[in-house]
Amino acid sequence: MTDDARTVPAPDATPMARRTLLDLAVGATASGVGLLALLPAVRFATPPAQPTPGARGSVVGRREEFGENSARVVNLDGEPVLVLALPGGDFRAFVARCTHLGCVVSYNPAREQIECPCHGGRFGCDGRVLAGPPPSSLRELPVVVRRDEVMVVRG
Amino acid sequence: MEPPDEAADPTPIRALLRRLAGVHVSRGDGLTFVLLAAVAMLLMAVEALTGVLLALYYRPTTADANDSVRFVVTEVEYGGLVRSLHYWGAQSLIVVIGATVAWAALRRAYRAPHALAWISGVALAVLAVAEAFTGSLLPWSHRSVVDAQLSSSLAAQLPLVGPLLRGLMLGGSQPNDLSLVRILGLHAGVLPMVASICIGALCLHAAGCAPRHPSAGSLSLSPHAALRAAALGAVVAIALLALSSLLPPHLGASAEVARASAAGLRPSWYLAFVHQMLSAAPPKMIGLPSARVLVTAVALGVATLALFPLFDRRASRAGQVAVLVTLAAIVGGTIRALLH
Numbered sequence: 001m002t003d004d005a006r007t008v009p010a011p012d013a014t015p016m017a018r019r020t021l022l023d024l025a026v027g028a029t030a031s032g033v034g035l036l037a038l039l040p041a042v043r044f045a046t047p048p049a050q051p052t053p054g055a056r057g058s059v060v061g062r063r064e065e066f067g068e069n070s071a072r073v074v075n076l077d078g079e080p081v082l083v084l085a086l087p088g089g090d091f092r093a094f095v096a097r098c099t100h101l102g103c104v105v106s107y108n109p110a111r112e113q114i115e116c117p118c119h120g121g122r123f124g125c126d127g128r129v130l131a132g133p134p135p136s137s138l139r140e141l142p143v144v145v146r147r148d149e150v151m152v153v154r155g
Numbered sequence: 156m157e158p159p160d161e162a163a164d165p166t167p168i169r170a171l172l173r174r175l176a177g178v179h180v181s182r183g184d185g186l187t188f189v190l191l192a193a194v195a196m197l198l199m200a201v202e203a204l205t206g207v208l209l210a211l212y213y214r215p216t217t218a219d220a221n222d223s224v225r226f227v228v229t230e231v232e233y234g235g236l237v238r239s240l241h242y243w244g245a246q247s248l249i250v251v252i253g254a255t256v257a258w259a260a261l262r263r264a265y266r267a268p269h270a271l272a273w274i275s276g277v278a279l280a281v282l283a284v285a286e287a288f289t290g291s292l293l294p295w296s297h298r299s300v301v302d303a304q305l306s307s308s309l310a311a312q313l314p315l316v317g318p319l320l321r322g323l324m325l326g327g328s329q330p331n332d333l334s335l336v337r338i339l340g341l342h343a344g345v346l347p348m349v350a351s352i353c354i355g356a357l358c359l360h361a362a363g364c365a366p367r368h369p370s371a372g373s374l375s376l377s378p379h380a381a382l383r384a385a386a387l388g389a390v391v392a393i394a395l396l397a398l399s400s401l402l403p404p405h406l407g408a409s410a411e412v413a414r415a416s417a418a419g420l421r422p423s424w425y426l427a428f429v430h431q432m433l434s435a436a437p438p439k440m441i442g443l444p445s446a447r448v449l450v451t452a453v454a455l456g457v458a459t460l461a462l463f464p465l466f467d468r469r470a471s472r473a474g475q476v477a478v479l480v481t482l483a484a485i486v487g488g489t490i491r492a493l494l495h
């Protein structure tokens with residue numbers, strides 16, 4: 001196959017250059033106008049931010065409902081929270097979204113680890129990464145135990 | 156040969172057929188492309204038709220979507236078959252378009268004057284995957300919930316536009332009540348629209364390329380190539396029907412966004428290799444979270460593949476090797492991930 005399209009000689013360099021310039025100007029104007037029109041459309045499609053509620057505690061259960069070395073994932077206003085009852089009787093809570101790509105994590109009591117099913121991320125009971133691709137620790141939330149009620153504080 | 160006199164034909168259909176009879180394709184590559192394109196067109200028609208039918212009952216809210224799909228499958232006459240055809244048609248479309256792109260790469264059909272066709276073809280392959288994927292979210296099963304969350308996080312890893320893309324797709328940073336209308340809009344509106352632009356470009360290209368005169372080893376488009384395409388189409392249609400009636404896609408129950416765990420789920424086959432790469436990567440690469448690096452690399456890779464004719468104007472051997480290695484990596488990665 002021959003390169004017939006490119007072997008045609010330009011009759012004169014100047015009109016060619018002028019045409020390229022014209023092409024460029026038309027192209028730039030068209031894309032500029034297009035982008036300007038796109039901007040309000042993108043803004044429109046982005047829902048307005050909802051005000052985030054201030055710090056508050058949510059009761060997630062009574063102390064005796066948690067067996068020792070066990071955990072449960074609770075839904076706090078659409079956010080999964082892992083409440084962990086440690087072997088010593090202490091409580092810790094983490095946002096149960098893996099820091100890799102946000103899968104919901106769960107607790108493996110046999111290994112005393114928090115595990116992510118998506119790409120094998122594993123975290124210690126302190127939320128630190130032990131293995132796998134997650135780049136950072138789980139976000140911890142303060143836990144308050146008052147009159148046998150376990151409360152997670154967010155905000 | 157004189158161009159056929161269209162004015163002499165009383166009906167536009169006959170005029171068109173006579174014109175097509177004058178178009179010839181080569182027995183080798185030309186016929187292969189005609190056949191692959193015909194199968195792709197057939198599958199797209201199946202998708203469009205069954206898609207419109209499914210949309211008649213679909214309700215795009217997180218509360219109703221799963222029940223509305225279940226209603227189609229369990230109550231509506233032929234509902235199970237229509238959904239199954241839509242599912243298997245989409246899977247086959249990925250394979251057929253993927254095979255066409257691979258074939259074009261083997262034949263170096265990205266060089267001038269085919270650049271626009273190559274770009275449109277790669278875009279169509281990406282669109283086929285995007286359609287299958289957005290479609291898998293619509294039933295809002297447990298699996299859809301997990302996939303919506305995971306894929307939007309993946310999109311958010313792209314530099315600059317990532318979080319914006321996620322916001323546009325979901326209407327928030329997590330799947331919520333706005334999400335399904337948007338996903339449906341992508342699946343049934345935006346993506347098909349982009350696809351039809353690509354198909355239009357391909358048609359223009361084909362019309363410009365097809366030689367009008369018979370030569371040694373060529374075949375007339377109508378009726379010779381068309382008959383072969385019709386025969387192949389019939390075989391594909393029967394195979395699709397058989398597959399759809401024998402293996403209806405599973406419809407899982409819905410799940411709460413904040414509690415849907417991915418435990419026990421496998422990624423769709425066409426994204427399996429991306430997930431395997433993500434699992435195998437260390438937490439950080441070149442000082443950045445590995446997911447960000449990998450997602451950016453995959454996006455750049457696909458964009459480079461699509462725009463390849465612009466980079467490799469001379470259509471060098473090395474260029475072809477690069478394209479083939481990329482395609483082989485995708486195919487090999489997929490097979491490996493599936494066997495894993």
Ligand code: FES
Pocket residue numbers: 098099100101102103116117118119120121132133134
């Ligand atoms: S999302 Fe948890 S390891 Fe990938």
